[in-house]
Ligand code: MTE
């Protein structure tokens with residue numbers, strides 16, 4: 001493959017793999033509610049495609065539809081435009097930590113394979129209406145039940161073919177699910193790393209389904225048979241290893257579980273004051289809001305509740321304030337008295353009362369996805 005036309009990237013990113021380019025920012029970059037584009041993690045499976053003739057760029061929509069269509073960028077921009085604040089999280093976020101319990105396969109990530117952006121674009125539900133799929137339907141007239149997104153990039157896992165993924169037609173045609181064909185990120189034209197000129201954004205779902213550099217959409221009967229749907233991004237029990245794995249037995253992962261991480265401190269850190277600020281992000285999949293974030297400075301014996309906030313940068317005062325951006329993370333903050341030596345822990349609870357598991361062992365899986373165990377940092381007070 002050819003990596004001679006990669007875009008420029010911010011020098012402070014931690015590069016976890018160079019070709020394909022996979023990089024995340026330092027933890028502290030995640031302490032602003034909207035993640036700056038330069039510091040938004042970049043997760044690729046091949047070289048970044050070059051699209052230079054935007055006039056001729058179009059997306060074809062075919063498969064089990066009565067009226068197949070080719071839609072140009074110009075026409076997509078003429079559809080009603082929505083700005084959706086949504087957190088994108090790679091299923092491999094926090095994989096490095098899972099690997100320390102027992103080795104897993106995949107690109108290593110700290111806690112920053114995640115970001116929160118304002119995605120601007122057309123709703124997929126509006127686009128599907130143009131090929132005769134009505135809103136809130138679960139199947140097309142010709143029996144299609146899944147919507148497949150195919151890219152123009154080239155991945156070795158697909159034997160040089162394009163990256164692809166699918167979601168259910170029910171989710172795709174539901175305007176409240178806010179699935180977007182996005183051409184803007186944080187008010188700017190989507191850049192090459194993040195999918196220029198057009199990408200899918202599936203809020204509340206692992207990043208792997210938000211296909212970048214969209215080329216065509218297929219309405220299909222069965223879910224996408226591509227590598228990243230069938231042979232990757234599935235959650236296996238801790239008993240499954242590379243000798244006994246049967247990919248068919250598990251479903252393709254969609255929603256991500258409740259997650260949080262401390263971003264004001266590194267894994268092992270020194271704090272200068274007796275009072276320290278513990279801050280980070282908390283998010284849950286499926287649009288389930290964050291109900292609570294608990295902090296402990298004594299290894300989990302006692303807990304205190306952190307303040308939470310979204311866009312207004314002021315703490316929530318009542319439950320009415322909560323989750324005004326339903327697909328977005330909440331940031332949390334707590335001021336704690338630090339002992340001389342402490343294990344500081346954060347764990348979140350979502351709106352369905354789901355809680356993060358204490359230990360990584362219980363959720364260990366050979367691909368190292370969805371590490372949502374309590375996030376811990378070890379600090380020492382500077383004397
Ligand atoms: N789309 C294409 N075409 N190729 C890819 O490699 N990676 C996926 C998804 N969409 C990928 C893709 C994965 S695994 C993630 S986590 C997100 O894109 C990352 O999006 P980002 O690079 O904009 O952060």
Ligand code: MO
Pocket residue numbers: 043089090091092207208
């Ligand atoms: Mo990912």
